[in-house]
Amino acid sequence: MANKPKPDELLSNINYKPPRTQWTDTPVEFKKGYYCYAGRPNNLEYISLPHGRKWSSTDDDWQLVDNWKEIFLEGMENLLKKFRSFRLFMDICVRCGACADKCHFFIGTGDPKNMPVLRAELLRSIYRRYFTISGKLGKIAGARDLTEDVFKELWYYSYQCTECRRCSVFCPYGIDTAEITMMARELINLLGCCTDWISGPLANCYRTGNHLGLQPHTIKSNFEYMVDDLEEFTGVRVEPTFNRKGAELLFVTPSADFFAEPGMFTCMGYLLLFHKLGLDYTWSTYASEGGNFGLFTSNEMMKRINSKIYAEAKRLGVKWILGGECGHMWRVLHQYMDTMNGPADFLEEPVSPITGTKFENAKSTKMVHITEFTADLIKNGKLKFDKSRNDHIIPTFHDSCNTSRGMGLFEEPRYVINSVCNQFHEMPENTIREQTFCCGSGSGLNAGEIEELRLLGGLPRANAVKYVKEKNGVNMLSCICAIDRAVLPPLVDYWVGDVDVCGVHELVGNALIMEEGEKREIDLRGEPLPGMEEKEEED
Amino acid sequence: MPSLEFEGKSYEVDEEGYLMDWSVWNQGMASIMAKEDGLELGEEHWDVIKFLREYFEKYQIAPMIKILTKELKKKYGKEKGSTKYLYELYPAGPAKQACRYAGLPKPTGCV
Numbered sequence: 001m002a003n004k005p006k007p008d009e010l011l012s013n014i015n016y017k018p019p020r021t022q023w024t025d026t027p028v029e030f031k032k033g034y035y036c037y038a039g040r041p042n043n044l045e046y047i048s049l050p051h052g053r054k055w056s057s058t059d060d061d062w063q064l065v066d067n068w069k070e071i072f073l074e075g076m077e078n079l080l081k082k083f084r085s086f087r088l089f090m091d092i093c094v095r096c097g098a099c100a101d102k103c104h105f106f107i108g109t110g111d112p113k114n115m116p117v118l119r120a121e122l123l124r125s126i127y128r129r130y131f132t133i134s135g136k137l138g139k140i141a142g143a144r145d146l147t148e149d150v151f152k153e154l155w156y157y158s159y160q161c162t163e164c165r166r167c168s169v170f171c172p173y174g175i176d177t178a179e180i181t182m183m184a185r186e187l188i189n190l191l192g193c194c195t196d197w198i199s200g201p202l203a204n205c206y207r208t209g210n211h212l213g214l215q216p217h218t219i220k221s222n223f224e225y226m227v228d229d230l231e232e233f234t235g236v237r238v239e240p241t242f243n244r245k246g247a248e249l250l251f252v253t254p255s256a257d258f259f260a261e262p263g264m265f266t267c268m269g270y271l272l273l274f275h276k277l278g279l280d281y282t283w284s285t286y287a288s289e290g291g292n293f294g295l296f297t298s299n300e301m302m303k304r305i306n307s308k309i310y311a312e313a314k315r316l317g318v319k320w321i322l323g324g325e326c327g328h329m330w331r332v333l334h335q336y337m338d339t340m341n342g343p344a345d346f347l348e349e350p351v352s353p354i355t356g357t358k359f360e361n362a363k364s365t366k367m368v369h370i371t372e373f374t375a376d377l378i379k380n381g382k383l384k385f386d387k388s389r390n391d392h393i394i395p396t397f398h399d400s401c402n403t404s405r406g407m408g409l410f411e412e413p414r415y416v417i418n419s420v421c422n423q424f425h426e427m428p429e430n431t432i433r434e435q436t437f438c439c440g441s442g443s444g445l446n447a448g449e450i451e452e453l454r455l456l457g458g459l460p461r462a463n464a465v466k467y468v469k470e471k472n473g474v475n476m477l478s479c480i481c482a483i484d485r486a487v488l489p490p491l492v493d494y495w496v497g498d499v500d501v502c503g504v505h506e507l508v509g510n511a512l513i514m515e516e517g518e519k520r521e522i523d524l525r526g527e528p529l530p531g532m533e534e535k536e537e538e539d
Numbered sequence: 540m541p542s543l544e545f546e547g548k549s550y551e552v553d554e555e556g557y558l559m560d561w562s563v564w565n566q567g568m569a570s571i572m573a574k575e576d577g578l579e580l581g582e583e584h585w586d587v588i589k590f591l592r593e594y595f596e597k598y599q600i601a602p603m604i605k606i607l608t609k610e611l612k613k614k615y616g617k618e619k620g621s622t623k624y625l626y627e628l629y630p631a632g633p634a635k636q637a638c639r640y641a642g643l644p645k646p647t648g649c650v
Contacts, residue, residue, distance in 0.1 A: 037554050054540055056554075200647060212647060218598040225606055259603050448645075449554070 007495055010455065016110040023118060024125070024144055028153040030058055033452030034109075036159055036445070039199035044192060046203040047301065051192025057155065062148070068191050069146055073130055075190045079183050080131060086183050089175045090127040093117065099167035099177065104438050105160050108456030113157050116167035116177040122154045123184050155193055158184040160453060162445055163296055164401035164438035181443075186298045194297065197447035202293050205305055210255035210289035216242070219285050222258045230268050233522045236514050238275040240283055243316070247282035248353060250313050253324025253370075254291045254482035257503075263485045265524045266325055266503025269512075273374065273505065276383070276514055277354055281322065287312035290329035291482065296443040303340045306332055310341050313366075320350040321367040325503045327481030328442065330369065331406035338364045355380040369403075371412040371480060371504060378419045385511040389520055390421045392530045393476045395507065396468050397426070398461065398488065399436035400481035408434075413480050413504050420511040425472040431464040441487040454487065455494055462495035469499055477501045545571060557638070557645040561595065564642025572640050576631070580640070584628055586615060591641040601638050601646050 005013075019026050035057050044052030055063050065071065080087045100106065100115040112118055121142070128135035129143035137143070144150060163178035171177075188194070201211035208215050214222070223240055231237045241247065251274075257267040274281055287308045294302030313321050323333060338344065347366040350359040357376045359368045377383050395417060403409040410433050418424055431437050440457030468474040477488055477499055488501040509524050521532050542549045543558065545568050551559040556572065558564055569588060573580045580588075590610060594602045602610075604622060612620020625633035634646045 197647075204647075213600055215599060218600060221598070222603065222606070225609065261603075261605065264603075264605065 004451070010452070011459075014108065014110045014456070018112045023112060023121070024139065027149065028113075028156050030152075030156060034160065034450060035156060036195035036197050036447045037449055039192075039194040039196050043196070043199040043203040044194060047199060047206055049189055049192060049194055049199065051190075053192060057152075062152070062193070064148065064151075064191055068151075071190050072146060072151070072187055075187050076126070076183075077131070079186065080127075083179075083183070085176070085179060089120070089177075089180055090124055090131075092173050093120065093124065093175055094173070095121075096172065098170045098172060099175075102167045102170050103161075104164070104166070104440055104460045105162075105453075105457045108440070108459045109160075109453070111160075113153075114160055116161075119157050119161060120175070120177050120180045122150075122157055123180060126150065126154075151191075154184055155188055158188060159195060159445060159450075160457075162401070162438045162440065162442035162457065164442055165405045166401070166435065166438065169405065169434055182296065185296055189298055195444065195447070198293050198297060198444035201444075202297060202301065202305070205289055205293065208288070209284075209286045209308060211291055211293060212255045212259050214255055214259065214288065216285035219255075219258060219283075219288060223283075226258070226264060226268055226271065229526065230271060230524075233524060233526055234272065234514065234520060235518065236272065236275065238271045240271060240274075241281075242283050242285055244282035245316050247316060248280040248319050249282070250287065250309075250316060250318040250321045251281050251283055251324065252287050252290045252309055252321060252367075254326040254329060255289045256291075256482040256486060257324060260486065262489070262500070262502050262506065262525075263482050265506040265509070266485070267505075268524045269503065269505030269507070269509030270324060270370070272509045272512055272514065273383075276512060277377070279353070282316060282318070284312045284316070290323055290326045290333075292329060292332045293444055295328050295332050302332060302336065306337055307341045309333075309337070309367075310344050310347075313344070314346050319348045320362075321347070322370060322373060323367050324370050325480040325482070325505060327400035327402040327483055328406075329402075330409070331402040333365055333367050334407040337367070352376055354382050369407075369409060369412070371409065371416055374505070374508060375412040375415045378416065384513040385420050385508075386513055386520070387420060387422045387511055389510050389523065389529055389532070390507055391423075392523075393421060393502075393507065393510075394423045394425065394472065394474050395421055395476040395478045395502075396424070396465065396472075396474045397432070397504075398439070398465075398477055398479040398484060399432055399434075400479060400484055401436060401438050401442060403480055404436050405434055409480075410434075413478075416504055417478060417507060420507050425468050425474050427464040427468050431460065437461040437464065439481075439484050439487050440491065442483055446483055446487055455491065458487070458491040459495065461488075462491055465492055465499055466496045469496055475499055478504055478507060480504050543568065543571070553645060555639070555645060558642045559644075561642045561644065564592075568642060569640040576636070583619070584637075584640075586611070586619075587625070587628060587633065587637050588641040590614075591637060591643060595641070595643050601634065601643050604634060607633065 038055050041052030103116050106114040125144045126146050134141045135143035161181040165178045168176045204213035205211050257263040292305045294305040344366045350362045350368045362368045437460040441454045492499045543552045608620045629636040
């Protein structure tokens, strides 16, 4: 944002007073900073999405194809037939409003159409009109005709939902509003209206295997820099391998972990840990992305993006797959992968080669989360830590929406953090674990052009960070998600200040004792460790 | 689509002024973009632009900042190999501003 408003200014603009007109009679206003750029035709073509064209969401004419309405309604009928949950969610909402104030975008913007119930109603009103008998009564039955304006409104608000599912935790009927957004976006994609921020990374992923578009030689070169840094900071030279057939494990993580700070520091933590264990593992330049932007595009896209993980595991002949710190990656792996692209009967049930622990929970997917793997190592006394190396860090932990609400991973990251840090403070109860607040930029909303929306959506999370900073002196927001690592630094910088962001395995890497008696004077960021030099003198 | 006018010809750029085709770039374009931002490009600016273009040619992506600072340090000395130095040159951010002047696509950040 060129002229970013000051936090106080942005805060004072939040208005919870609803307009005087009915929601159906309140036209949508496309506010700058709240909508993403349109996907480019070459990228849409690359990922086989139809009707790519040069357009902008602020154009009066979106250049929709002549029979767009037919395509939309036919698509909706197909989805209703295919997913029983979708029809159920369309039918059963009683509009009790329990979800209304649970959404970070509603809290941050005050826009009534960001209440999950009303956001869903945008699509539900079309469902009623065309797929129910009572809908023939029209407005009185909560139905409305599908017009171009109705479609534009659906588009605008479908990209103001991060599919975080916090609202669904509070819904007495268990309606998963994220799934409604997913359906809406799938329909939007039938008309070639995907955003640039989603279609660009997807096209990259088709072409190179990862969202960032890193080619094999680029990945290798990035690792060389990290390996050199690690040697400089720790004295240990690690030797990662790529695309190595016959390795016991394949390791898959989001590509941002080997491209940008602070994800790189997390990646350096993985490298140190695996080296210490002598783990027989390989990286892949083909399955070089854990994340999956298909999750918020369409079911088919998600399947296609995900397929390379099993394919690569099969090609390399590994026994099972270990996965790094990523959010939506794990929603796909945990909930969909084995039925979508499995069964992975060419893999073995995951067993830790170090502790012999069988990961029963990963019996079907054959893929284990790195914090489960590390927590098990610690529990079995296989790792030694010098916690004091993290004494300059006072961390709290941000549960990612997808690892918490999507797979129930609460204890392992906390257990690991507490094993490698002397201090740890939780944010307030209603902002963590299954009630965690979204970073505000998930589900493909991490686009620069919607920074204002993202800052407002991230406000509840930032507010909780501010609370523990003031109460407990917290100076580090740890997390297990690459999107978090990319978006939380500017977010907390804007609302809170003087709090950094890190992955859990960065903390592990800092504290991990590689060799008895080793000296570590700098942390994985290359910063001098406070107090370490004096300590050595005392020894 | 917006465009950049240069020497009587029109070149396609994206919503934020990044060239759509990095291969049509030439130095004069960088100077025009900088002028619009009220910047005058000196030798130090060109060092960064040159490195970005060379890197892009080899890797088809802009380098991570860490690589940029390390390589600048190697080539031009310690004081030129820091993020702080890069921000002094390119106040709107080395990744965004310098890439735009160098004719590269807008860095996607982390996705």
